Amino acid sequence: VVFFRITNLQNVNKQQGSVQLRVKSSQSSGDRSSQSKSMVLQDSEPPPAPISRHRRNQSQHNVIMGGGAALFEPPVKVKGEHLNMAKISDGRKKQRKNWTLTWTVLTSDQLLFYKDKQQQTALKPTIDEIHLSGAVIDWNSEKSSRKNVFQITTNTGSEYLMQTDSVSTANKWYDAIRQNISSATKAAGGRPLWRSNSTEYLPRHSSLPGYGSGSATTSPKPHNQAHRRSINVFGGSKLKHSSSDSADKNGVKNRLKKFISRRPSMKTLQEKGLIKDRVFGCHLLTLCEREGTSVPKFVQICLDAVEKRGLEVDGIYRVSGNLATIQKLRFIVDEEEDLDLDQSQWEDIHVITGALKMFFRELPEPLFPFKFFQQFVEAIKIKDPKQKVHAVKKLVQQLPKPNRDTMKLLFNHLHRYILAYSRKNLMSTQGISIVFGPTLMWPELDAGNMAVNMVYQNQIVEFILIENSEIFSL
DSSP, rough: OHHHHHHHHHHHHHHHOOOOOOOOOOSSSHHHHHHHHHHHSSSSSSOOOOOOOOHHHHHHHHBBBBTTSSSOOOOOOOOEEEEEEEEEEEEEEEOOOOOOOEEEOSSSEEEEEEHHHHHHHHTTOOSSSOOTTTTTEEEEESOOOOSSEEEOTTTTTOOOOOOOHHHHHHHHHHHHHHHHHHHHHHOOOOOOOOOOOOOOOOSSTTTSSSSSSSSOOOOOOOOOOOOOOOOEEEEEEEEOOOOOOOHHHHHHHHHHHHHHHOOHHHHHHHHHTSOOOSSOOOHHHHHHHHSSSSSSSHHHHHEEEEEOTTTSSSTTTOOOHHHHHHHHHHHHTTTTTOOOTTTTGOOOOOHHHHHHHHHHTSSSSSOOHHHHHHHHHHHHHHHHHHHHHHHHHHHHSSOOOOHHHHHEEEEEEIIIIIGHHHHHOOOOOOHHHHHHHHOOOOOSSTTTHHHHHHHHHHHHHHHHHHHHHHOOOO
């Protein structure tokens, strides 16, 4: 019967032409047998057998549809290589950037990092791994000074930097990882996180399946793109990742500007008692106005203490006291605590004289104001003694009242008491001028010769000390 039907079929073909049969192209032996069986005409065609789940999934990946566009791009496999890796954030928590040379292996849905190739061969645990499904890859030139750096951001917010010195190697890994991210994301049910025709992710190999017409193009160097806030889309949920370093810096600047604009004034802080006015380092005029005197109180009590128990001390004002005790005295004075120099802790008179000299040295403007420095130098150069006294006296009278009164009190103390006991304390006019010359006056700008200035400083103090009664007389 079969032979008869085949003979009849051949006769029909001869009369009506060859019959064209539509068969599926397949390389399997089972498909070839199905082609031969289809030539046998049967009375009734049985319903097609359902395709197994395994075959259906396989056909979705392998069958070319839509004029050559693959529904899913097959994952790319590249050989393991040594690449530099740095993890800069873990779940949006920033980490210190530490580059590590790792043996990197790319699978269809993961990027694995090993310490070396032997670790992979021995099937040992990885140093770290990146799940590619829902990830984002992009070139990055802002977060590292190295060249050929690209960043991978996972769907959990972790950020990795990858780098190699070879441009071709960097391009190869970038394209392979990008394609596997797309495949892994589609396989997981999400949509691709980049588009081949997007201006943000420009394809460099148009010959890859699904990218362009298929003509091969050369691979340019990684283009420098401004790092943007990445938004991963997976299963309809959006994850916002960390902003760029420039955005962080701008945020810090804005917060600092707001803080500075809202900070209270110095006057407000002083009124609330949060900032107390100091004695050391305060301008002489400001200090005297605050205390309601023309001579600082601290200067007065120091001179009184020296006149009371230090006139016969060897090397008074020349010998230095204990610096720690001097700083302690300074702290008490600045905190406006009650100061009693007759206490046992201040029994060393050199501590008191050291604190007094420190007070004059830390004045914002010296006892001899800056604008008078050169005028005193010119006056001391005068050869005629009377004209010199007249010139110096005229300058002293031009000084602000706190400066003039403090200077008068100090030089009277040195002339009437210290020099009067010079045989016991071994202090001469020259010795006192050496101590107080650079303490009471200095130029505003150290533009001249420091040694020459020091000579004039000592000469001016010594001359005023000798001619004290004449210069400070009315």
